[in-house]
Amino acid sequence: MHVGISQIESESGKKSIIHSLDGRIKLIITLCIIIYAVYTTKIPVLWVMELYLLVLILVSKVSFSYALKRVLLILPFGGFIALFQPFIRPGVVLYTLPLDITITYEGTIFGILLLSRLIVCLTAVVLLSSVTPIQEIVNSGRRMGFPRELALILSLTIRYLFMFYDELERIRNAQKTRCFDIWNKKTSYMWRLRQIAYTIVMLFLRSYEQGEKVYFSMLSRGYSGESDMYQEKKKISFNDYLFIVLTLILILSIELIRHFYFI
Amino acid sequence: MHIPDGFIPLWQAVIYYIIALIVGFYSIRWARTSLDERKVPLLAVLAAGIFAIQAMNIPIPWGTSGHMVGAALVAIIIGSPFAGFLVLTTVLIIQALFFGDGGVTALGINIFNMAIISSWVGFYGFKWLKPVINEVPAVFVAAWASLFLAAIACAIELSLAGTFPLTLGLYFMGLYHAVIGVVGEGLITTIAFLAIKGVRPDLIYREEVGSHG
Numbered sequence: 388m389h390v391g392i393s394q395i396e397s398e399s400g401k402k403s404i405i406h407s408l409d410g411r412i413k414l415i416i417t418l419c420i421i422i423y424a425v426y427t428t429k430i431p432v433l434w435v436m437e438l439y440l441l442v443l444i445l446v447s448k449v450s451f452s453y454a455l456k457r458v459l460l461i462l463p464f465g466g467f468i469a470l471f472q473p474f475i476r477p478g479v480v481l482y483t484l485p486l487d488i489t490i491t492y493e494g495t496i497f498g499i500l501l502l503s504r505l506i507v508c509l510t511a512v513v514l515l516s517s518v519t520p521i522q523e524i525v526n527s528g529r530r531m532g533f534p535r536e537l538a539l540i541l542s543l544t545i546r547y548l549f550m551f552y553d554e555l556e557r558i559r560n561a562q563k564t565r566c567f568d569i570w571n572k573k574t575s576y577m578w579r580l581r582q583i584a585y586t587i588v589m590l591f592l593r594s595y596e597q598g599e600k601v602y603f604s605m606l607s608r609g610y611s612g613e614s615d616m617y618q619e620k621k622k623i624s625f626n627d628y629l630f631i632v633l634t635l636i637l638i639l640s641i642e643l644i645r646h647f648y649f650i
Numbered sequence: 651m652h653i654p655d656g657f658i659p660l661w662q663a664v665i666y667y668i669i670a671l672i673v674g675f676y677s678i679r680w681a682r683t684s685l686d687e688r689k690v691p692l693l694a695v696l697a698a699g700i701f702a703i704q705a706m707n708i709p710i711p712w713g714t715s716g717h718m719v720g721a722a723l724v725a726i727i728i729g730s731p732f733a734g735f736l737v738l739t740t741v742l743i744i745q746a747l748f749f750g751d752g753g754v755t756a757l758g759i760n761i762f763n764m765a766i767i768s769s770w771v772g773f774y775g776f777k778w779l780k781p782v783i784n785e786v787p788a789v790f791v792a793a794w795a796s797l798f799l800a801a802i803a804c805a806i807e808l809s810l811a812g813t814f815p816l817t818l819g820l821y822f823m824g825l826y827h828a829v830i831g832v833v834g835e836g837l838i839t840t841i842a843f844l845a846i847k848g849v850r851p852d853l854i855y856r857e858e859v860g861s862h863g
Contacts, residue, residue, distance in 0.1 A: 395748065395749075417754075418754065421655055421753075421754050421755060422660065422755060424655070424656065425655055425656050425659075425660055425663070425753075425755045426660055457750070458750070461654075461749070461750045461751060464651075464652065464654065465653075465654035465656075465657065468657065468808070468813065468814055471814070475814070475815055475818060501656055501657065501813070504655065504656030505654050505655065505656055505657075508654065508655035508656060508750075508753060508754070508755075509654070509655075509750045512746075512747065512748070512749075512750040512754065513750055515747070515748075516747070516748040516749070516750075521744075521748050524747060524748070534678070536678050536681070536690060537674075537678075539690065539691075539694070540690060540693065540694040540697070540736065540740050541694075541740060541743060541744065543691055543694035543695060543698075544694045544695070544697040544698045544701070544740050544741075544744065545698075545744065546698075547694075547695050547698035547699075548698045548701055548702075548744070550698070551698050551699050551701065551702035552702055552705070554702065555702045555705065555706065569707065569708075569709045569715075570709055576709075576711070579709065580708070580709075580833065580837055580838065580841065581841055583706065583708055583709075583838065584837075584838045584841035584842050584845065585841075585845060586706065587703050587706065587718065587838060587842050588841075588842045588845040588846055588849070590699045590702050590703050591696075591699055591700075591703065591723070591727075591842065591846065592846065592849065592850060592853075593699065594695050594696050594698055594699020594700070594702075595692070595695075595696055595699070595850075595853060597695050597699075598689075598691060598692035598693070598694070598695030598696050599692055601691050601692070601695055602689055602691040602692045605691055610691070
């Protein structure tokens with residue numbers, strides 16, 4: 388969100404082998420990787436997966452610094468909880484800091500595990516959204532059996548997401564040209580809050596009114612509760628099968644190797 | 651408050667997914683039957699607006715900043731917790747799948763906290779408090795509670811998952827959100843409610859009439 392929302396779309400518009408894969412395949416693989424990463428409790432396994440994802444990013448020609456920046460920006464909340472683990476988890480004490488703060492072995496390992504998992508899952512999501520336009524993912528979801536209403540709501544929301552981001556940016560620019568700054572201590576705090584609330588109200592009302600307009604124009608074009616989205620038929624190609632089989636083989640072999648060598 | 655992937659064990663994540671699916675089923679049914687003329691598209695576009703609203707930084711004293719969730723606002727204005735649920739769930743799905751804000755396996759739990767708890771607390775808090783303490787204070791308290799209770803739930807869930815101890819979690823999450831909630835959710839929702847009442851009073855759901863207007 389902090390990396391411009393339009394940049395995500397521009398990355399997903401690039402061309403590469405990964406970009407050209409079917410959306411369904413990419414969605415399934417991302418889900419498989421994330422579920423396996425959450426399931427496993429072995430840190431080296433997660434590092435191998437991360438390596439695989441980095442290779443995919445390289446193949447897909449997605450800008451490396453861009454992907455890294457996105458992962459780093461989303462890290463804080465989860466990272467905070469992971470960084471806390473060495474201090475709060477009971478176990479063998481490694482160091483004792485002043486004020487009776489202890490660093491435990493189990494806590495450190497658990498913290499690294501959480502952090503590695505988090506990084507793998509975030510990389511997977513960043514990769515998915517960098518190689519597939521948002522709308523394409525929703526269409527793929529619908530083809531895989533998302534409920535009709537959900538697919539309709541999601542695709543409408545996505546269509547207007549960019550519009551309201553632009554709208555917000557315009558309001559912010561207008562405020563900036565009038566020297567408005569939410570941190571400016573020379574104006575009263577309540578006054579600043581009120582300005583922010585008014586911006587929120589503007590966005591709320593504009594989206595509500597836009598929603599009404601969209602609804603009425605859909606209605607006048609024959610929309611009813613039973614309407615469904617048009618789906619272009621798409622065949623799954625050889626490359627798609629190859630990619631999904633390769634990924635599944637990788638996950639399975641990691642799991643087998645782990646089973647026999649690490650236990 | 652978005653819980654990321656890997657912090658909740660898979661079997662627990664499945665439980666929250668099931669709860670979210672059940673509420674989802676009922677809210678789609680609500681949208682089909684009670685929402686006048688199946689205004690689903692309206693909620694979808696409103697979700698896009700809420701998405702942008704959540705991206706806005708709100709200054710909190712002591713140098714931090716927070717952002718609004720908006721579940722209480724939507725539920726109070728549209729007049730049903732189901733509306734808050736549908737809008738917030740849409741926002742959360744997009745955040746999880748495309749922005750990595752909140753995990754994919756943790757989507758169920760995030761929906762449980764921010765779409766279910768927030769919307770229901772916001773709506774019923776407002777409904778029950780309104781006759782007792784008047785309309786405007788009711789909006790404030792309900793909006794504050796919607797964020798605060800979601801944060802408390804989040805702390806309890808993380809401790810059930812064995813990721814973060816309960817007392818510390820309650821202390822950090824509870825205290826932080828109790829403070830953030832006063833400004834970020836409570837005050838902003840109240841000002842927004844009053845402003846909408848001033849500009850488009852017809853949008854606000856009134857029980858006496860039973861529908862908009």
